[in-house]
Amino acid sequence: MARKIGSRYTANQILGRGSAGTVWLGEGPEGPVAIKLLREDLASDQELVGRFVQERTALLGLDHPHVVSVRDLVVDGNDLALVMDLVRGTDLRTRLDRERRLAPEAAVAIVADVADGLAAAHAAGVVHRDVKPENVLLDMQGPLGPGGSHPALLTDFGVAKLIDSPRRTRATKIIGTPDYLAPEIIEGLPPRAAVDIYALATVLYELLAGFTPFGGGHPGAVLRRHVTETVVPLPGIPEELWQLIVQCLAKAPASRLRASELGARLREQLPLLAGMPPLDVDSPDSEAAEPDEAYEETAEPSAPVARQRRGAVPLVPGAAPDSNRDTHTSMRVPAPDELAGGARGTARAPRATGAPRPGSARHRASARRRRITLGVAGAVLVAAIGVGTWIAVSGDDADATPQDTKNSAPASP
Template sequence: MARKIGSRYTAHQIVGRGSAGTVWLGEGPEGPVAVKLLREDLACDQELVGRFVQERTALLQLDHPRIVAVRDLVVDGNDLALVMDLVRGTDLRTRLDRERRLAPEAAVAITADVAEALAAAHAAGVVHRDVKPENILLDMEGPLGPGGAHPALLTDFGVAKLIDTPRRTKAARAAGGAPNASGIIGTPDYVAPELVEGLPPRAAVDIYALATVLYELLAGFTPFGGGHPGAVLRRHVTETVVPLPGIPEELWQLIVQCLAKAPASRLRASELAQRLHDLLPLLRGIPPLEVDEPGTEPAPEPWEEDEPERPAAPRRRGAVPLVPGAASADANRDTHTSMRVPAPDELAGGAHGTARAPRAPGQRRPGSARNRAAAVRRRRLTVGAVAVALAAVAGVGGWLALDGDGGQVPPGGTRQSVPAEP
């Protein structure tokens, strides 16, 4: 059913849903548009509405071929909406779900497009703060680029910043955040370490997120993802990235630099775009990588020693849902949710190390929860066997004893000492 959005736009049908709201196919004075209608509870937040209006000018001035342009921001009663250019295509997450990983040439071409978009945004003083495959659109009507990649456009500028208000941060703390913790807006798999440590978002957080996307396009999984969001956030701070075999060393060193823990060590967006374009000739013809994805470490459960080993459930790729029980399609399409920053003692809980390395399916990882559970069972069996043996010896000892010369003493008998000869 069609609905009016302000006085100039009409939304005809829903084409996507996310945690922040719904995306509609709409019509405006200049033709078809995409309308992102934010949730009603957000529209009722006067502080957010005020920030929405303040950001209008900056968002409308973002003009670049690799950015999905914001045409208008509408505040009308309970409606709070961004009116954007309509892109005929799909998002990068949909392509990853279908193909799992891309050939290096196509992956780098898409990443270079997004780096160009970020360079334009950063030059205008705008930080995206939520770069991820769901926010990268592929224009199916545009000309094919290197590796057969469709042109990539970055969308959802400003949404994360609009939702990140002091009031919502306080609510996040009241819901269980530590006293010295602040809220994080974003998606755990792509959050830069400095955000986890409570520093303000600068342009470098977008570079870190984009490098994470590139790693995911090549490997089929993110470098620090998997498991509880809190564990993911801590890995960003404490662990180093696992190398990817089969790509040129120049590309790997570029990824490592952009995933550096220190923001100042990362490249600027314009530098990253140029370096990626320079690498494209080296990647021509290289097939998608064959990389074993790390499996989920299940919680230890009791089972019999002779029971066949239970297969590990595959770890979901891409972003981790932040709301337990939320449908994956909705949770991952648009995740702008406040997350608690781990306290300093939590971040210091593990020594710096390397993120869990990919391994062959079914192969146990040293130190995994299942290995620890198996070790506990083996120790219990060993202790039990020793206890039985000791009990048996104690029982026999009640019937037999040795005299001083090594002879047996009958049950109930007494030891006799033999005097020494003069």
């Protein structure tokens, strides 16, 4: 059912729903538009409406090929809406749900587009604060890029900032999606441009691997991992690309690249990735491992990836890691089982194809074989040492004759 939005726009059809509101296919004086109608509880907040109007100039000033432009902001009674360019395509989350992971060339090309859009926004003093696949649109009518990728555009600029206020969030809520939150936001520091770089690097990791580097389990556990744990390497990608990801996932904001640098460096990697298939890495499992095997290796030595324990890393270089997990989020303090994030209590690690799953029958059988092999080897070693010592002592006996010594050897079975 069509509805009027202000005096100039008509919303005709719902295109999608999100945590902040509903996106409609609409019509305006200049043709089709996308209209993001914010939730009614947000529209009734006079403080938010005032901040909405204050942000109008900054949001309307963003004009870049890889940013979904905001054409207008509407404040009309209970309606609070952003009128945006209509992109004929889908969002990156939908593609990721369909394909699970992308070929490295396409993934890097998409993220490079988004980095270029972020560079323009950061230059204008605008921080997105909620970069994630849901907020990246793929223009299906645009020219194909490297790896057959469609042009990528970042949308929903300013929404996280608009709905974030101390009165609404208090100390029990953090604005953003846990899987993509930079450590400094979790620690309560002001969000700067570097938080977008961290989130975008997380998106790139997800496009390559099929899962985020620190996701899984209770949100409190996810937030803790962002602050305390190091990212697990992905096998099969060029070392230069991996180092880019590591740098942009640095805990210290100053260590990350700027958006313009990231876009340029990613495009330099594209020739190395041409024709490379999607990575062959299994997603981490949530099944519990035995307590004494929680950090045990789950693959044979020749496999490309083995489960490993991560070390805590400090937020500020040179500082000692904080082992008190209760201080790592500004949410309510989660219960111990929530903080554990599953029986293993650590960030999820990729598992090489064919490697036994932690806690599975193959994993337990492999562990038993290793224990049996070590036990047999130990028994043989002890026996050998015992025989050698017995012979050495017998040989030093002054009362023994050469014949006695010869006859003292153990009889054959």
